[in-house]
Amino acid sequence: MRSIIIAAILVASALAAPPPAATTAEIDGLLAALRTSGCQFQRNGTWYDAGKAVDHLQKKRAWLENHDKIRRTEDFILLGATESSMSGKAYAVKCPDHPVVASKTWLDAQLARLRAPANAH
Secondary structure (H helix, E strand, O other): OHHHHHHHHHHHHHOOOOOOHHHHHHHHHHHHHHHOOOOEEEEOOEEEEHHHHHHHHHHHHHHHHHOOOOOOHHHHHHHHOOEOOOOOOEOEEEOOOOOOEEHHHHHHHHHHHHHOOHHHO
């Protein structure tokens, strides 16, 4: 019986629907913006360079996608990029010449830029 349950879980996770293409593109854009930002990312009290932060967030993204948790970009931000799933501590972003902000604040601002009409840039 146990092996049947495990098999059912594996099949269910394999059937997870990918996020909509627009959501995937926005998340890719957010992660690219972070990677090239020159900012640092705080996770569990330690500051990491943007590349290491993106690598970590990509792992969380993959888990969320495999468990069909991402339908909108906001789902990724709230469920994967706002706080540590292990400690519950909030993530933060520190950019040169700017105050430290919550990662959600930084990512929401980047998302607004991505969604702005092309002529508004």
